[in-house]
Amino acid sequence: MATIDDVARAAGVSTSTVSYVLSGKRPISAPTRARVERAIEKLGYRPHAGARALASSRTNVIALMAPLRVGVSVPVIMQFVAGVVTRARDFDHDVLLLTQDDVSGLDRVTSGSMVDALVMMDIEADDPRVPLVAAAKQPTVLIGLPEDPEGLSCVDLDFEAAGRLAVRHLAGAGHTDVALIGSPPEVLRRHTSYAERMMRGLRNQAKSSGVTVDVEACDSTPSGATEAVDTLLATAPDTTGIIVHNEGALPHVLARLADRGIVVGTDMSVVAVCPTDVALSQRIPMTSIDLPAEDIGKVAVDMVMARLEGEQPSETRLLAPVLTERASSAPGPAGALG
């Protein structure tokens, strides 16, 4: 492998000149730059990442800590990941993937200076990783919202507003008895932030809209969905509007409703909270509140890069929910308009 010195020799300049051509941190005359670039080209030179990291304390790598936990929808995670990786490249960064059980990994990559920054997903209300990264020298942004962000930046869909929006939509269409088929019990047990925020918004809006709301946790399996639907229909038989906030269970919920002879879009209005492509790949195009996973991933990278460059203060960004009406929801017993 050619080194920067080889390039310098080939171009007839000093090492530092080559470095400055590469980094653009100092003005270089056009002819010199051209000679250097030609030499780089000819030698197929690539700077050594380790040497660069050592000298500059910059690795051009960010860590992405992704869950792979039971109870979270894998395709949705992947959308976040895709957003992060794509956007990271725009900033000339690569992505080191850390998984769930890898809590020690946090220490390794931060203390070992393996990465310039971190993005963490699947944040719990009281997440043990938060104090760890808050103490690290690398800037971090959380996808999700812990109880105490300890000065870290956060980004997420505004699930509380989403909960309100969903109820408002159903109540406005004349439904008086609505329900949530939500996250799996494990997710709730972990106090995963999005699930709790969703429920809060839901309950508040239900109160102020004067509708009843029943909440069912739901495993992302066929049997889990069946059970949730059956329980719901038993405990709250007057329900005419369901909000499903569980990508994995969604198809099975619809299947169970169909099995029980309930026609979605007619007998029962269903609002899904999920990425649009998931909403569209159900048996019926679903009325849904979009979970813009890929966008959120991108925003996360934007935020963390901003902190890396300037000394921005930390911030929390909650994206406004957008509801798109499709075939799965319709006016309820009290008639349209609420």
Next chain:
Amino acid sequence: MATIDDVARAAGVSTSTVSYVLSGKRPISAPTRARVERAIEKLGYRPHAGARALASSRTNVIALMAPLRVGVSVPVIMQFVAGVVTRARDFDHDVLLLTQDDVSGLDRVTSGSMVDALVMMDIEADDPRVPLVAAAKQPTVLIGLPEDPEGLSCVDLDFEAAGRLAVRHLAGAGHTDVALIGSPPEVLRRHTSYAERMMRGLRNQAKSSGVTVDVEACDSTPSGATEAVDTLLATAPDTTGIIVHNEGALPHVLARLADRGIVVGTDMSVVAVCPTDVALSQRIPMTSIDLPAEDIGKVAVDMVMARLEGEQPSETRLLAPVLTERASSAPGPAGALG
């Protein structure tokens, strides 16, 4: 951040001694080792990854090039990824995630010495990435099988055997007209290796078992699946056995069959080729040939690490398919036993 020199000073030894304690490459007396370890502990010392990479030409990072392409099942990809990440940690390595469009990324991470080795997924028959990594100094293993591996190691499910096994199963149960609902057209157009191998095995076995076989490409969408089922039933109405090799389309295929009044497990035998958990989370537990994605990922790491340590020759490992009978398949018109 404490450096190795700080540790050496605190322990009253030389820098190199600390290094040898860390790496174990030279014998160190018990008392000295203890002193050094205490100092490390006290100072919270972590070696600087960049410095280490520079001095030792080892990064303890492997690159994972994962697709995120249209037409491949995201949950399945994630299982590969999980296997790779998990196993990599067993070898004290982290994983740098490269995505699809990142062909330049290959050059970046190899020439820039960012990684010690590579694992590449979603290999096409004539994959442009193969010559690139074959020329790189880092060992690489391919998950999949290109036409010419150019000396690289490969690992995958033996899809050709899987195709044979599926047909043998159906033919043995008395089915004389079988069909494949396979990968999306894009996947075929790319000459993705697993799809082609599957079809080859299928056709060969069909010939020698004396059964007819109809092949339908299939988009992983509800409409794609509907179309594939409808076309199949129109062009080969005598079909009583279907092999579905398309995780994304599977639920929709089953839904369409149900819509058309065809009872899977009675009127129609269906064999899925997919991870077991996917097979189990359908409306009926599916007879399936397991795609052990996570295992394959792990084996890939094992192989690449073996090449990294010793100077093993490259090898190709094709995992034998295993068919598990469940509720979706039954004897066909010619009666059980073939």
Next chain:
DNA sequence: TTAGCGTATTGAAACGCTTCGACGATCCAG
């Protein structure tokens, strides 16, 4: 003519680690 300035370039000192050769001490065989 010279002092002073700005711009393009250079030299050399880090950056934090690994590793090779060397060295002193201890041990055993002859």
Next chain:
DNA sequence: CTGGATCGTCGAAGCGTTTCAATACGCTAA
């Protein structure tokens, strides 16, 4: 007792960059 191994430790030379201070070279202004 001596010569040669063996064992544990050390010193120093890299590894390939970046970056700071310094320099060289026109300029312009005085």
